[in-house]
Amino acid sequence: MATLLETSRLDKSFGALKATDDVSLAVDAGEVHAVIGPNGAGKTTLIAQLTGELAPDRGTIRFDGRDITGLPTWRRTRLGLARSFQITTLLPQMSAEDNVALAVQARSGSSFRFFADARRDTTLRGPARSFLERVGLAPVAQTRCRELSHGEHRQLELAVALALQPRMLLLDEPLAGMGQEDSARMVALLRSLKSELPMLLVEHDMDAVFSLADRVSVLVYGRIIATGTPQAIRDDPAVRNAYLGGQGG
Amino acid sequence: MPAPLASAQLPATPPASVARRRVVLLAGCLLLAALPAIAHGAGQPFLIATFTRFVIYAIAAVSLDLILGIGGLTSFGHAAWFGLGGYVVAIAAFHAQDASTLLGWGGSTEALVVWPLAIAVTALVALPIGALSLRTSGIHFIMITLAFAQMLFYLFVSVKFYGGDDGLAMQRRNTLAGADLRDATVFYYVCVACLVAWTTLCAAIRRSRFGMVLSGCRQSERRLLALGYPVYRYKLVAFVLAAAGAALSGALWANAARFVSPDMLAWVKSGELMVMVILGGTGTLFGPIAGAFVLLGVEQLLSAWTEHWMLILGPLLVLFVVFARRGLWGLVAGER
Ligand SMILES: Nc1ncnc2c1ncn2[C@@H]1O[C@H](COP(=O)(O)OP(=O)(O)OP(=O)(O)O)[C@@H](O)[C@H]1O
Numbered sequence: 001m002a003t004l005l006e007t008s009r010l011d012k013s014f015g016a017l018k019a020t021d022d023v024s025l026a027v028d029a030g031e032v033h034a035v036i037g038p039n040g041a042g043k044t045t046l047i048a049q050l051t052g053e054l055a056p057d058r059g060t061i062r063f064d065g066r067d068i069t070g071l072p073t074w075r076r077t078r079l080g081l082a083r084s085f086q087i088t089t090l091l092p093q094m095s096a097e098d099n100v101a102l103a104v105q106a107r108s109g110s111s112f113r114f115f116a117d118a119r120r121d122t123t124l125r126g127p128a129r130s131f132l133e134r135v136g137l138a139p140v141a142q143t144r145c146r147e148l149s150h151g152e153h154r155q156l157e158l159a160v161a162l163a164l165q166p167r168m169l170l171l172d173e174p175l176a177g178m179g180q181e182d183s184a185r186m187v188a189l190l191r192s193l194k195s196e197l198p199m200l201l202v203e204h205d206m207d208a209v210f211s212l213a214d215r216v217s218v219l220v221y222g223r224i225i226a227t228g229t230p231q232a233i234r235d236d237p238a239v240r241n242a243y244l245g246g247q248g249g
Numbered sequence: 250m251p252a253p254l255a256s257a258q259l260p261a262t263p264p265a266s267v268a269r270r271r272v273v274l275l276a277g278c279l280l281l282a283a284l285p286a287i288a289h290g291a292g293q294p295f296l297i298a299t300f301t302r303f304v305i306y307a308i309a310a311v312s313l314d315l316i317l318g319i320g321g322l323t324s325f326g327h328a329a330w331f332g333l334g335g336y337v338v339a340i341a342a343f344h345a346q347d348a349s350t351l352l353g354w355g356g357s358t359e360a361l362v363v364w365p366l367a368i369a370v371t372a373l374v375a376l377p378i379g380a381l382s383l384r385t386s387g388i389h390f391i392m393i394t395l396a397f398a399q400m401l402f403y404l405f406v407s408v409k410f411y412g413g414d415d416g417l418a419m420q421r422r423n424t425l426a427g428a429d430l431r432d433a434t435v436f437y438y439v440c441v442a443c444l445v446a447w448t449t450l451c452a453a454i455r456r457s458r459f460g461m462v463l464s465g466c467r468q469s470e471r472r473l474l475a476l477g478y479p480v481y482r483y484k485l486v487a488f489v490l491a492a493a494g495a496a497l498s499g500a501l502w503a504n505a506a507r508f509v510s511p512d513m514l515a516w517v518k519s520g521e522l523m524v525m526v527i528l529g530g531t532g533t534l535f536g537p538i539a540g541a542f543v544l545l546g547v548e549q550l551l552s553a554w555t556e557h558w559m560l561i562l563g564p565l566l567v568l569f570v571v572f573a574r575r576g577l578w579g580l581v582a583g584e585r
């Protein structure tokens with residue numbers, strides 16, 4: 001399969017701390033590639049470099065064959081790289097539907113339009129509603145984002161990312177802090193997306209990772225210590241030792 | 250996953266508050282229309298000139314709210330655009346009066362020429378200043394906008410040809426396609442028309458695609474970048490638009506006072522505009538109009554009574570801002 005996203009020898013230090021250490025990683029078209037690792041392993045730092053929020057000290061990032069290492073965040077999104085945030089980053093004073101509509105709007109021509117009422121624009125609101133339905137948020141479409149529950153925020157993060165109609169998703173702990181029921185729904189949803197959208201999935205929930213991922217990379221102290229199929233990773237003694245061991249695999 | 254019922258049934262803006270807002274807006278418009286009659290009825294026609302100044306300030310306050318309240322950009326140099334707009338009108342009149350020229354142009358006293366010119370010149374100056382200022386954010390943005398405004402302030406102080414410190418007087422008001430702006434009531438209604446037009450425009454912008462992006466910039470710039478919006482460009486356009494609105498206000502002010510001076514650009518003025526916005530309700534667009542009227546009205550009343558009015562007004566403002574966080578507009582019209 002063709003490689004869609006590829007990092008080569010990425011380094012990023014915060015002072016003496018190597019948060020990303022020689023990371024080379026590839027996500028193929030049609031693949032769900034999970035990145036797991038203990039707290040502070042550098043997973044969010046890696047995503048931040050992929051999205052352009054942080055610049056790597058060394059190394060390159062290629063998306064769809066193009067070097068995007070120096071591109072600003074918004075350009076990467078326009079190329080089709082959408083992300084969800086580990087810590088919910090939505091527009092708190094807008095409704096759920098507004099949040100998604102703004103993502104739809106980003107894909108539909110110029111936003112330098114000053115007169116027509118965007119909230120009555122069916123070309124924005126229609127798609128926004130269908131994305132909300134897809135993640136199960138239709139009943140709260142008109143609720144202000146800051147009044148939504150934590151689980152709903154996670155779902156909304158995903159709806160917004162989907163509304164960008166990306167070519168690839170970067171998901172930073174989409175299940176973080178969710179209850180069991182919400183979690184199961186989210187996993188089912190992600191599984192339904194699997195066939196259409198390649199994903200880089202950062203997640204602590206091992207059951208979710210092993211049920212969704214085609215490949216798993218293990219990040220420890222900024223370094224990738226193993227990459228392989230979920231089965232191979234489960235059986236890898238180095239991984240069990242460094243990471244899974246403590247949880248009994 | 251069933252959502253909590255309460256949140257499921259609560260729309261972003263309840264219809265009741267929409268109705269209430271409409272009533273308040275209508276009442277406000279009627280009041281603006283009736284003020285000259287009220288002044289005459291009370292046997293105090295000179296109040297028309299006072300109200301005219303309130304209306305003019307309201308235009309500048311609404312324009313500041315566009316970037317401060319909606320875009321979340323705390324510009325502390327907004328009076329610079331107010332002053333610049335005023336100076337363009339006064340300088341054009343100056344050259345028209347003494348038949349001298351500025352770069353070969355003989356000046357003009359026709360409102361339909363000089364008011365758009367004031368707006369255009371101000372926008373042109375605001376563009377590079379905004380482009381530089383918006384490279385920063387937070388407290389740095391506040392300081393840099395203040396610094397640029399001070400630079401313009403000292404520029405006008407130092408240009409002795411246009412009066413320097415002493416300011417520049419206009420012999421008469423502009424003419425407006427036949428209408429005689431000398432008449433206080435006519436001029437009042439022209440200013441009200443400008444206020445209504447400008448506020449309507451800003452309200453449309455707030456609801457538009459552009460406005461949604463601008464409001465998003467205030468709430469989470471990070472989210473907007475992740476959505477693929479180059480936020481800098483949107484903020485810059487908003488900055489220039491707001492400057493243009495303040496320039497219109499300044500052009501009217503020059504006519505109202507028939508006089509401009511560097512004081513129009515002083516940081517105290519920028520602060521006053523900010524107080525109007527905060528008092529009226531940040532991000533409500535209509536609130537700052539009430540903010541301008543109340544601040545200037547109270548100022549007028551207190552200053553007739555004691556010269557230490559600032560000592561009274563200051564604490565009153567602090568109390569108000571602490572206890573009515575949504576400003577006057579929040580009190581009167583409910584949630585925005
Ligand atoms: N901006 C920063 N400045 C300094 N240190 C940082 C910064 N961001 C992250 N770090 C450090 O880099 C390391 C990696 O952090 P990161 O957030 O990438 O971990 P993570 O794998 O996402 O952890 P978690 O599972 O808790 O989300 C941590 O030790 C963190 O303290």
Ligand SMILES: [Mg+2]
Nearest residue numbers: 043044045086
């Ligand atoms: Mg993290």
